[in-house]
Amino acid sequence: MKWLRSVLLPAEGSQYARQVDDLYMFIVWLSVFFFVLIAGLLAFFIWRYRRRGPDEVTPHITHNFKLELTWSIIPLILVTILFVWGFHGYVSSVVPPKDALEIQVTAKRWLWEFEYPNGSRTINEMRVPVGKPVKLIMSSADVIHSFYIPSFRIKMDVLPNRYTQTWFEPLQVGTHVLFCAEYCGRAHSDMLAKVTVLSDEDYRKWLEFGDETSEQMPLKELGAMLHESRGCDTCHSLDGSAGLGTSFKGVFGTRRRLADGQSVEVDENYLRESILEPQAKLAAGYQPIMPTFQGLLREREISALIEFIKAQR
Numbered sequence: 001m002k003w004l005r006s007v008l009l010p011a012e013g014s015q016y017a018r019q020v021d022d023l024y025m026f027i028v029w030l031s032v033f034f035f036v037l038i039a040g041l042l043a044f045f046i047w048r049y050r051r052r053g054p055d056e057v058t059p060h061i062t063h064n065f066k067l068e069l070t071w072s073i074i075p076l077i078l079v080t081i082l083f084v085w086g087f088h089g090y091v092s093s094v095v096p097p098k099d100a101l102e103i104q105v106t107a108k109r110w111l112w113e114f115e116y117p118n119g120s121r122t123i124n125e126m127r128v129p130v131g132k133p134v135k136l137i138m139s140s141a142d143v144i145h146s147f148y149i150p151s152f153r154i155k156m157d158v159l160p161n162r163y164t165q166t167w168f169e170p171l172q173v174g175t176h177v178l179f180c181a182e183y184c185g186r187a188h189s190d191m192l193a194k195v196t197v198l199s200d201e202d203y204r205k206w207l208e209f210g211d212e213t214s215e216q217m218p219l220k221e222l223g224a225m226l227h228e229s230r231g232c233d234t235c236h237s238l239d240g241s242a243g244l245g246t247s248f249k250g251v252f253g254t255r256r257r258l259a260d261g262q263s264v265e266v267d268e269n270y271l272r273e274s275i276l277e278p279q280a281k282l283a284a285g286y287q288p289i290m291p292t293f294q295g296l297l298r299e300r301e302i303s304a305l306i307e308f309i310k311a312q313r
């Protein structure tokens with residue numbers, strides 16, 4: 001019955017997904033069984049005990065002790081099985097193994113930030129090794145978000161001023177989708193990120209050297225990729241339309257009015273400073289909401305973003 005699973009449910013990406021699906025399919029089959037049984041008996045009784053003539057009178061039956069016990073005890077046993085099975089699954093979803101790899105997750109309007117044990121950070125992409133338990137320690141910088149990976153069958157609220165945690169063990173190398181499942185404002189739907197499951201070796205290499213493809217990419221292309229993957233595009237448009245941040249269109253080389261009344265030329269150093277210390281020279285008319293990218297971008301990536309912004313005519 002593998003095919004039915006794949007019709008009803010998304011692909012199983014984690015150990016936990018299998019546990020959830022086993023129980024889910026048990027409930028599906030249990031429901032099918034009782035649906036057929038009850039609907040079948042209903043139809044049969046309608047036919048069997050139909051009224052045959054005007055004189056026919058239904059016998060007066062007050063109760064049937066054996067029958068009542070049967071229809072109480074069987075469901076009691078079944079719901080007890082469901083409870084124990086479900087509780088067992090719940091416990092295993094909230095108690096991570098002791099040796100789990102820990103990743104810090106921060107949700108912000110409107111992006112996901114991940115910090116790994118060695119201090120590397122990524123935005124809107126979580127990278128994990130295959131076949132190892134991964135524990136997530138999550139908090140929010142602003143409102144309530146919800147961390148949801150359908151193919152891992154995990155969903156956990158991410159709250160400000162408090163840590164929540166969840167864990168998973170990916171089954172195979174590949175990518176999965178991560179959603180925010182709590183309406184958190186205008187760009188809630190942009191909190192769509194990627195989970196990349198790497199082989200153990202690729203994961204270790206990546207932690208050390210960064211992405212191979214990005215190392216070889218021309219600066220402008222790398223910048224275009226980062227503009228999207230780091231979530232810049234959530235606030236900074238390329239077509240001149242106003243967002244939560246200034247548009248990048250034709251911005252390089254212009255003079256910009258700042259919130260404190262001064263003005264500054266938009267050159268490489270200004271862009272660099274604005275990426276690393278966004279509130280140092282805040283553009284007039286905008287809120288100080290951009291997070292710092294200090295430590296989040298490798299040196300080459302900062303240059304790439306600047307080259308990309310320069311190229312927006």
Ligand code: CUA
Binds near residue numbers: 144145180182188
């Ligand atoms: Cu964050 Cu919805």
